[in-house]
Each structure stands twice: as structure tokens, then as C-alpha cells.
Amino acid sequence: MKEDIIIIFYADDAGIMAKNKGIVDAFLDRLIAQGFDLTREGSFSAFLGIQYEERADGTISLTQKGLITKIFEATQMADCNPIWIQMVCL
Numbered sequence: 223m224k225e226d227i228i229i230i231f232y233a234d235d236a237g238i239m240a241k242n243k244g245i246v247d248a249f250l251d252r253l254i255a256q257g258f259d260l261t262r263e264g265s266f267s268a269f270l271g272i273q274y275e276e277r278a279d280g281t282i283s284l285t286q287k288g289l290i291t292k293i294f295e296a297t298q299m300a301d302c303n304p305i306w307i308q309m310v311c312l
Contacts (some may be wrong), residue, residue, distance in 0.1 A: 230269070237269045 226245055230237040240246045255261060268275055275283040294300045 232270055235270065 227238065227240045228248060229239075237251065238246050240249075250262065271286055271289045273283075273285045273287070275285075277283060282306060291300075294302065
């Protein structure tokens with residue numbers, strides 16, 4: 223993490239966030255110039271099975287519905303009666 227960019231790595235995946243797209247583009251261009259083979263996915267709407275959404279009011283929503291569904295299926299609980307509870311992070 224630097225003052226103008228945050229990079230999250232996990233194995234061969236990375237999420238890069240910055241104040242504007244130009245900062246990310248310049249960073250990726252420097253890596254490519256150094257010989258790194260990169261694939262640009264576009265928006266940061268999902269990373270490692272976590273869906274990310276910035277709402278109009280400035281809050282951020284994180285969900286993992288795909289992983290939760292897989293866990294329910296693996297534990298034979300796919301037909302259970304779920305109760306949805308929202309979590310608030312301060």
C-alpha cells in the first residue's frame with residue numbers, strides 16, 4: 223500500500239485500487255515494461271469469490287453468495303430455511 227494505490231495479492235490474482243484509473247494504468251504499464259505477463263479484468267466487482275459493490279450513498283456491499291451456496295450443497299443443507307442478517311462494519 224502506498225499513498226495513492228492499494229494492491230491485494232492472492233496467489234496469481236491481484237486487486238488494484240487507486241484514486242483514479244490513470245494511476246492503475248501507469249502502474250500496470252510499468253509492470254508490463256518489466257516483463258510481467260498480465261491480464262486486465264476491468265472493474266473490481268469481484269475478487270476471490272467476493273462480490274464488491276459501491277452504493278450511491280458511499281457505502282460498500284460485500285457478498286459471497288456463490289461460496290455460501292457451495293457450502294450448503296457440500297453439507298447437504300441446500301434445502302434449509304436461511305435467515306438473512308446484514309452486518310454493519312464501523
